Amino acid sequence: MSARTTTPTSRASVRPRRTALLGAAVTTLALLAVAGCSASADTSSGAATPSTASGSASEGTAADHLTATDPWIKAAESGMTAAFAVLHNDGDQDVTVVGATSDLSPVQIHEMATDDSGAMVMREKEGGLTIPAGGEHALEPGGDHLMLMELSSPVEPGAEYEVTLELSDGSTLVVTAPARTFAGAKEDYDEGHEGHDMSHDG
């Protein structure tokens, strides 16, 4: 697998109906385009290297060094939604998230990009998410995110949902994300369906 070509494989590009968000996200995108596409995808047959614990901090699996702060998932009744968090790596080696699963839906790792016409699109992120050693990587609206492709049941505001991150060494990290409504990316949200108990100013 060659991870160095940046040709826009428009395999899973979906055009989000979030026009209001786009302007604000363009600057983020420029950074992502530079920083995000250097995935060194060495996920090949990784079973054979039991990392010798030379340093005291390098024991255990990749998941042992990964934490997620501020996780949340965007409430939605059906269709697609997205989950976000800031991922921190306190280890001395990069950690790569190669996939994610959820009971709610098939999950893809998405990034934002510009297509040929300059429009913002989201697409599957080749090579997964790399969290640098000692660093962090934010999943946020307008940037990289976990896309829940086809909800089998509603994501209700205030409830909590688990998303499992799959790391390149085979370890996993379960992230519990509370659901909340997100005004910035309102899709076809059918209000008045049930009284929402969160007070709302807008």
Ligand SMILES: [Cu+2]
């Ligand atoms: Cu997406």
